[in-house]
Amino acid sequence: MTITSFTIIFIVLLVSQTLMQFYLSSRQVKAVSLHKDRVPPEFAHKISLTSHQRAAKYTIAHQRVFLLEVLVDVALLLGLTLFGGLTWINTQLSMLISSPIWYQIALVLSVFAISTVISLPFSLYRTFVLEASFGFNRMTPGLFVMDLIKSTLLSLAIMVPLLYGVFVFLENFYGPNWWIWIWASFIFFTMILMFIGPKFIMPLFNKFTPLDNPELQERIQALAKRANFGLKELFVMDGSKRSSHGNAFFTGFGKNRRIVFFDTLLNKLTPPEIEAVLAHELGHFKHKHILKRIVMSVVISFIFFAALDYFMDKTWFYAGLGVFPGIGQPIFGIAIVLFSVVILPIFTFWYTPVSSFLSRKDEFEADRYAASQSNANDLISALVKLYDDNAATLTPDNLHSAFYDSHPPASVRIQHLKTVG
Template sequence: MEFNVFTLIFLIATLSYVVTLLWLNVRQDKALSSSFNAVPDEFSGKITLAQHQKAAEYTQAKLKVNHFEVLFSTVVLLVWTLGGGLNWLDNIWQVQNYNSLNTGAGFIISLMIIGSLIDLPFSLYRTFVLEQKFGFNKMTAATFMGDLLKALLLMLIIGLPLIYAILWLMVEMGEFWWVYVWLVLTGFSLLMLWLYPTYIAPIFNKFKPLDNLELKVKIDHLLNRTGFKSDGVFVMDGSKRSSHGNAYFTGIGKNKRIVFFDTLLEGMEDQEVEAILAHELGHFHHKHIRKHMISSFTISLLGLALLGYLINQPWFFSGLGVQTMSNHTALILFTLTLPIFSFFIAPISNALSRKHEFEADAFAAKHTHAEDLISSLVKLYRDNASTLTPDRLYSAFHDSHPSASIRIAELKRRA
C-alpha cells in the first residue's frame, strides 16, 4: 500500500481517538470508585447504598467491556483500511464482472454482514453475560436469533434498494450527485419516521392500547392541556427482552405514538407516569425533534459535500489503503473514518441535547408537578442501575442527558 500525508493524519487521529476514549473510561472508573461507599446526599433515603453500589458495579462492568471493544474495533478498522481488507473484499466482487451497481451493492452488503458477524460475540456477551449478571436480561436465545434474522431481512428489503439508489445517483447525476443523494436520504429518513410506529416496530415488539383507565384519563387531560395529538397511547412488551424501563415518542405528522415500556409502568405511580409523559411532550412543544432533524439533515448535506470532494482525490483512497478508486469504496471509507474525525465535537452536540432536556423538564414541571418528575427519575435511575456520580468529562463526551444530581437539583429549584 502507498503511504501519504493523509495516512499519517489518519493514524494520528485514530491514536488520539483511542487514547481519549480509554482515558475517559479510566476517569469514569475512578469517579465511581471514589463515590462507591456513599450515596449522594440528594438521593439519601431514596436510593440505598446497595442500589448505589450495584449501579457503580454495573457501570464499571460495562466500562471493562468497552475498553476491549475500543481496542478491538480499532484493530478491525486498521485491518479493513491500511491492512488491505477493503481491497481484498473489493477484488472478490470486481472479478465477478458484474456491472458497477451490482458490484458496489454486493461489496457494501457483504461488508455490513461481515461487520455484524464481527460484532456478534460482543452482543452475545453484553446480553447473556453482563446484562444477565445484573438481572436485566429477559431475552432468550430464540428471541435473540429471531431479532438478528428480522434485522437482516429488513436490511435486505429496505437497505438494499436504498444502496442501489445512492450508487445510481452517484453515477448518473454528475458533479453534484451529492445533492440528489442528500434529497433521497432526507426523504428516506422522513418516510422511515412515518412508517416505524405502525409497520416496523411491531415486527419486533407487541403493542397494546393502555388499559389503565385512570392513567388514560390523566394522559388525555394532559394532551388536551398541551394541545398535543397522537395516534394513541400504547404499552410495549419491553419485559420480553429486558427489565430496563423507558418511554418514548415515535413517528411524525399525524402518525405519532406515545409508547410506555411495560417495565416502566410496573414501578410507577400514575402521576409519575404523567410527569414522564409531560417531559416528552416538552420536547415537542419546544420543537426539539424538528430542530434535531434540521441540524442532522444540514450536517449530512455538509458531509456529502465533503465526500463529493474526497471521491475525486487519489490521496484519500491510497492514504487509507485502497488501490482502486470507486464510488462504493469511497462511501465505505467515509463511513468508517467519520467517527474518528468527528468524535471531538461530541461535547458540543451533547451540551445542546442537555439544554433541550432541561427545557423539557421545565415544561413538565409547569404542566404537572416537579416532585412527581423527580420521584419518577429517581426510580428510573434506581431500577436501571444508572450511575449517580459520573465523571464530568466522561459525561460531556458520552451523555446526552444531564447527570442525575444536576438534573434533580434544577427540578428542586423549580419545585
C-alpha cells in the same frame, strides 16, 4: 504501502480518538469506584447502599466491555485500510461479479456483514452475561436469533434498493451536482422511514397496545388538555420480553406520532409519576426538539455528501488509507464504505460533546415544561426510581458525562427540577 500526509492525519486522528476514549473511560471508572461506598446525600433516603454499589459495578462492567470493543474496532479499521483488507475484498468481488453495480453493492454489504459478525460476540456477552448477571436480561436465545434475522433482513430490504438506486444514478448521471441529488433523495427516504417506522417497522420487533388504564387515561387526558396537545392514543410496548429496564419515548411525526411507555415503566411508577414522565415527553414536542434534531441531521448529511463529493476523485484519499481500486473499476462503492466506516466515525467523534450538550439542554427544557404542567416532585420521584431500577450511576465523572451523556447527571437534574418546581 506508501505513507502520505493523509495517512499521518488518519493515524493521528485514530490514535487521539482511542486515547481519549480510554482516558474518559478511566476517569469514569475512577469516579464511580471512589464514591461507591457512600450514597450521595440527596439520594440517601431513597436509594440503598446496596443498590448504589450495584450501579457502580454495572457501570464499571460496561466500561470494560466498551474498551475491549474500542480495541476490536480499531483493529478492524486498520485491517480494512492500512493492512489492505478493503483492497482485497474489492479485488475478489470484482473478479466474481461482472456487473459494476452489483459488485459495488456486494462490496458495501460485505463490509456491513463483517462489522456485524465482529460485533455479535459483544452483543451476546452484553445480553446473556453482563445484563443477565445484574438481573436485567429477559431475552431468550430464540428471541435473540429472531431479532438478528429480522434486523438483518430489514437492513437488506432497505439498503439494497437504496444502494442500487444510488449506483445506477451515479453510473448514468455523475456530474458536478450529483451529490445534491443523492443528498435530497437520502433525506426524502429518511423521512419516509421516520413516518412509517412507528406503525410498520417497530411492530416487527415489539407489540404495541393502547394504554388500558381508566384512572391513568383520565389523568393523561387532563394533562393533554392543559398542555393543548391533541393526544389520540398512548401506547404500551412489551419491553419486558427483552429487558427489565424501563423507559418512555416520543417517536414519529404527523399522524403517526406516538408516545410509548415500556410496560416495565408502568409497573414501577405510580399514576402521578407516569403523568409527570408524560409531561416531560410532551415538553420535547412543545419545544420542537424532534424537529430540531431532524434539521440537524439534514445539515450534517449535507456536509457529509459535500465532503464525499470533494474526496471522491482524489487519488491521495484512497492511497492515504491504503486502498487501491483497480484501474478502470468504479470507486463509488469504495468511497461510500470509506466514508461510512472510516471517515465519518473518526471525524465526527469530536462532535460528540457538542451533540451531548444540545441533548442535555433539550432535557432541561422538557423538565421545565413537565414542572409547569405537572408536579415536579412526582417527576423527581419517578427519576429516582428509574435510576435505582436501571442501575444508573449517581456519581459519574464530570468530563465523561459532559462528553457522552445525552441526559444531565442525576444530581444536577434533580437539583434543576427542585429549582424550577
